[in-house]
Amino acid sequence: MRTLSSIVRRKVVTEDGGDLGRCYDVRGELSRSGLKVKGLVIGRRGRLEHLGIGAQASASSNRVRDGDVIPWEAIVRFERDTIVVRDPWSKT
Amino acid sequence: MKIFQVALGILAAIGGFVDIGDLVFNSAAGATFGYQLLWVVVIGVIGIIVYSEMCGRIAAISKKAVFDVVRERVGFKAGLVTLIAAQVVNLMTLAAEVGGVAICLRLLSGLPYRWLILVAVFGLGAVVWITSFDWIERIFGYGGLCMLVFAVAAIKLKPDWGAVAHGFVPHLETKDTLLYFYFAVGLLGAAMTPYEVYFYSSGGIEEEWTEKDLGLNRANAIIGYGLGGFLSFALMIVGGALFLPHGIGPETLGSISLGAQVPLGEIGLLLALIGILFAVGGASIDTLFSGAYNFAQFFGWEWGRYRSPAGAPRFTLGWMVLLVLALGIVMTGVDPVQLTEYAVIFSVVALPLTYLPILLVANDRAYMGRYVNGRLANVLGGIYLVVILAVSLSAIPLMLLTNVGQG
Amino acid sequence: MSEELDIGLGVVDHQLLDSDGRRCGNVDDLAIEGEPGKQAEVVAILSGPGVWRERAGLLGRLAAWIGGGRRVRIPWDEVAGIESHVRLKKKATEYGLGRGDDRARPWIAWIPGSHR
Numbered sequence: 001m002r003t004l005s006s007i008v009r010r011k012v013v014t015e016d017g018g019d020l021g022r023c024y025d026v027r028g029e030l031s032r033s034g035l036k037v038k039g040l041v042i043g044r045r046g047r048l049e050h051l052g053i054g055a056q057a058s059a060s061s062n063r064v065r066d067g068d069v070i071p072w073e074a075i076v077r078f079e080r081d082t083i084v085v086r087d088p089w090s091k092t
Numbered sequence: 093m094k095i096f097q098v099a100l101g102i103l104a105a106i107g108g109f110v111d112i113g114d115l116v117f118n119s120a121a122g123a124t125f126g127y128q129l130l131w132v133v134v135i136g137v138i139g140i141i142v143y144s145e146m147c148g149r150i151a152a153i154s155k156k157a158v159f160d161v162v163r164e165r166v167g168f169k170a171g172l173v174t175l176i177a178a179q180v181v182n183l184m185t186l187a188a189e190v191g192g193v194a195i196c197l198r199l200l201s202g203l204p205y206r207w208l209i210l211v212a213v214f215g216l217g218a219v220v221w222i223t224s225f226d227w228i229e230r231i232f233g234y235g236g237l238c239m240l241v242f243a244v245a246a247i248k249l250k251p252d253w254g255a256v257a258h259g260f261v262p263h264l265e266t267k268d269t270l271l272y273f274y275f276a277v278g279l280l281g282a283a284m285t286p287y288e289v290y291f292y293s294s295g296g297i298e299e300e301w302t303e304k305d306l307g308l309n310r311a312n313a314i315i316g317y318g319l320g321g322f323l324s325f326a327l328m329i330v331g332g333a334l335f336l337p338h339g340i341g342p343e344t345l346g347s348i349s350l351g352a353q354v355p356l357g358e359i360g361l362l363l364a365l366i367g368i369l370f371a372v373g374g375a376s377i378d379t380l381f382s383g384a385y386n387f388a389q390f391f392g393w394e395w396g397r398y399r400s401p402a403g404a405p406r407f408t409l410g411w412m413v414l415l416v417l418a419l420g421i422v423m424t425g426v427d428p429v430q431l432t433e434y435a436v437i438f439s440v441v442a443l444p445l446t447y448l449p450i451l452l453v454a455n456d457r458a459y460m461g462r463y464v465n466g467r468l469a470n471v472l473g474g475i476y477l478v479v480i481l482a483v484s485l486s487a488i489p490l491m492l493l494t495n496v497g498q499g
Numbered sequence: 500m501s502e503e504l505d506i507g508l509g510v511v512d513h514q515l516l517d518s519d520g521r522r523c524g525n526v527d528d529l530a531i532e533g534e535p536g537k538q539a540e541v542v543a544i545l546s547g548p549g550v551w552r553e554r555a556g557l558l559g560r561l562a563a564w565i566g567g568g569r570r571v572r573i574p575w576d577e578v579a580g581i582e583s584h585v586r587l588k589k590k591a592t593e594y595g596l597g598r599g600d601d602r603a604r605p606w607i608a609w610i611p612g613s614h615r
Contacts, residue, residue, distance in 0.1 A: 003545065004529040005554050008507055025508055026531075028541065031501035034575055037531055037539035041505060075535035155583050164512045168527070169555035171512070172562060221612060391566075392514050392525035392546075394600055401613040405603035408613075458509070459583070 007083070012042050014087035015076060020068075023083060027069045039069040040083065109320030110239055110327075111375035112192045113185070113282035113436040115368065116429055118324045119342040119351065120497065121275045122331015125266060127251070127259030130328060132276045134260060136283025137321035139479065141313045142472045143284065143447060144292050146454040146465070148309035151296030154459040158293045158446055159389035165449040174445040175390050181442050182287055182383040184435035186414060187421035189376035190216070191428025195345045196369035200362075206423070213419045216376060220411070225397050228377060235370025241352045241363035243326040248355035251333035259332075274490040274497055277483050278433065281440035283317075283324065284480075287382035289446070294385040298396055303463065327351070344429060380418075384410035433496055440487040443480050451477060504581075506541065514584040515546060515596065523591035523600075527551060530572070544573040544585070546596065571595045 004026060012020040025041040076084045121129045151157055156164070159178075163171040193212040198205050219228060266272050292313075301309065330351035335342055342348045345368060352364035381397060388395035388407045395407040402408075422428065451473050454465045465473060491497075504510070506529065515524045527550035533539025548566025551559040573594050579586040591597035607613050 001542070002531045003553065004506060004511060004531060004541075007531070025505040027503060028506045028510075029501050029503055030581065035506070035510075035541040035578075037506075037533065037541065038503070072533070072539050073536055077535055160514060163525070164508075167507075167554075168512060168551065169559065172555050172558055176558075221610075388522075392522055394522045394597070400615045401610070402604055402608050405600050405607045408607050409603055 002078070007040070007078075010078075011082045012040060012070065013082050013084055015084055016087060018087060020070070020085070037072050039071040040075070040085075042068050042070060109288075109316050110236065110323045110371045111185075111282075111285065111379075112189050112372050112428070112432050113278075113285060114320070114324050115192075115327060115345070115348055115372070116342075116432045117275065117278040117282040117436060118327035119331045119335070119348045121279055122328035122333075123335035123340060123342050124331075125272060125275060126332035126336050127256045127329065128263070128265060129272070129275055129279060130256065130259035130325060131262045132279045133283060133321055133324045133328065135479070136280045137317050137324075138472070139280065139476050140284045140288070140317045142469070142476055143450070144289050144317065145310055145313040146450055146469065146473065147289050147293035148296045148301070148313060149306060149463060150450065150453055150459065151293045152301035152305050152309060153303060153461065153463045154453070155297060156453075156459070157297050157385065157389050158290050158450065159386045161453045162446060162449045163390050165452055171390060174442075175386060177442040177445060178286060178290075178386055179383055181435060181439045182379055182386070183414060183417055183421070184431060184438065185285070185287060186376060186379045186383065187418040187426070188428045188432040188435050189372050189379060190415075190418045191422040191426070191431065192345060192372040193369060193376060194422065195428060196365050196372065199346055199349070200365050200369070209419065209422050212373075213415055216373065216380070217412070217415055220377060220380070221401070228374075232370050232374030232377065236367055236374055238363045238367030239323055239371055241356065241360055241367060242323065242330055245352045245355045245360060245364075246326045246329040246333065249330060249333040251329050256329060256332075259328075270490060271494050271497065273486070274494040277440055277487050277490055278436050278497070279324075280479070280483050281436040281443070281487070283321070284440075284443065285436075286439055286443060286446055287379045289450075290382040290385055291378045294381070294389070294395075298398055306463070380411050380414055383414045384408075430496075437487050437491050441484050444477075444484050447477065447480050510541075510581060510585065513581075515544070516584045516586050517591040517594075517596065518579070518587060518589055519591075521591055521597065523587075523594075523596035524571070526585055528554065541575050543575055544578070545570060546573065547571045567599075569595075569598065 007026060008023055010023055012023050014020065021042045023040040023042050027038045027041050029036045029038050070085050074085045076086055078084075118133070147158060150161060159175065162174050166174065190209065190212050193216070194205055194208040197203070197208040197211060201208070223231070264272060296305075296309065299305070331342060334340070334351055334354055340347060340350070342351070349361055349364040349368065353361035384407050385395060387393070387410045388404070393406045394404040396404055399407075453459050454473065455470065457464055511526050511529060513526050514522060515526060517523050524546045526544050526546060528545040529541050530543040530545055531539055532542045547569040548563045549568045549570035551566070552563045553559070555562065571594060573587065573596075577588050577594070579588045587594065592601075
């Protein structure tokens with residue numbers, strides 16, 4: 001069991017050490033059967049992204065922000081301060 | 093009948109939108125710089141109108157008050173820091189207002205100050221406990237109407253109206269630049285008091301505003317704060333017309349009331365003291381509730397002035413504890429007018445912390461749907477963000493460099 | 500019918516309402532189950548002062564201590580809906596929520612007029 005707060009704000013790196021930025025939120029999918037975790041929302045602008053700056057302005061009323069999403073399946077392991085993901089992971 | 097209700101609302105607003113910060117800074121600015129800073133009051137009034145309109149709209153559409161928004165938007169850690177900063181400022185303001193009420197009672201009755209502090213605190217607590225909020229707003233609003241005596245006094249003092257008009261144009265005609273900017277910062281801080289916004293947005297939720305009330309929200313903000321601005325002009329004009337030529341520094345509420353007594357005699361003094369008593373007393377209730385609202389909203393407690401006290405126990409205990417703490421502060425003998433200056437300056441420093449999340453949420457379609465900020469609101473909102481940041485960063489340095497306005 | 504949302508922004512730190520519409524705390528954190536690389540989902544809401552410890556460093560630990568340190572775990576199945584607040588299916592007391600208000604009530608209830 002992991003808490004959301006323990007995932008958010010960690011640095012995200014690839015297996016060979018490449019820096020992908022920080023995870024500032026978790027993308028989920030809400031349905032009648034529950035809230036599934038789709039992936040990590042990463043960005044390089046740090047705190048600004050969590051505030052919602054530099055995102056949005058889309059006509060959608062979804063509670064989602066722009067920013068790359070790394071699928072949960074691409075996560076290799078959680079280390080003490082970082083999240084290691086497979087490389088390459090698809091950006092589309 | 094609707095017109096009558098609106099008129100009543102306006103009348104109550106006049107009394108309700110001037111607090112001890114406005115009294116102190118507007119009078120002192122007039123006494124020091126004459127009419128030169130009137131333009132700053134205009135900027136402050138527009139600023140608080142922009143800020144509260146956004147908060148009111150957020151309350152009506154997303155059903156969230158300021159500290160709901162702060163926590164959701166900046167997270168628990170930054171939100172907690174914001175909460176602590178806001179509550180420290182709130183408490184300072186509350187203590188200054190309670191002290192102000194006690195001073196007015198002393199000037200009116202001649203009884204000893206220390207006893208009157210207790211009277212003020214228990215009186216306010218009893219009023220809040222017993223009286224319904226509609227009646228509280230009426231009593232303090234109409235009582236505060238007596239503040240109009242300062243408008244009459246301003247006219248009676250026959251100021252140089254040309255110079256007054258000139259004061260609405262931004263200009264700098266003094267060598268005392270630092271002191272000028274200190275007062276500018278203080279006037280903006282006094283006009284854009286955060287607790288008013290917390291109170292206003294929580295009130296919108298309590299009144300269960302919806303999109304139908306957006307017009308009412310806008311009218312409330314413009315008329316209410318506009319009238320407060322009008323009274324602030326009057327205070328500054330009195331300062332410039334009476335205090336400046338005689339070299340009087342309005343350092344106490346008593347000397348501020350001189351502004352009405354000199355042109356209008358004893359009746360002027362009486363009306364001024366009653367007006368100040370009710371305006372500051374009403375403001376202290378707003379501040380008290382703002383403090384309780386902030387805690388409750390941040391931590392998710394039940395809250396509301398329309399709930400029975402037992403229905404919202406932590407909220408109720410919250411305002412009681414704040415009142416007791418304010419009592420303690422005033423009992424130390426600190427000068428409420430001095431405390432007011434510090435409270436206003438510190439509230440300016442903390443202002444960006446709550447303004448920024450509000451501006452962001454007002455632009456967020458997930459919260460606001462199609463009622464997000466239009467272009468005007470965003471232009472104004474953005475300008476004021478810059479103004480607020482600039483003022484917030486310069487407040488403490490100016491305070492130190494001018495020795496808290498002593499020059 | 501499903502909807503994408505950012506969980507930190509759309510769920511965490513939002514107000515909890517019980518089936519009566521009573522405010523009973525916030526979503527202070529979420530419990531996620533699922534190994535990295537496999538399916539993961541949110542299994543529970545975590546609420547209460549004890550949860551603040553992990554969220555705000557020293558200040559959070561202090562606040563948790565002042566608040567009494569309780570943690571409440573609400574299984575995600577109990578969520579009735581997520582709109583501007585997070586609505587739960589049952590009453591607050593059934594989850595152990597709102598205890599702070601229940602404990603504070605005796606301090607107020609003895610004063611005449613507190614039940615208006």
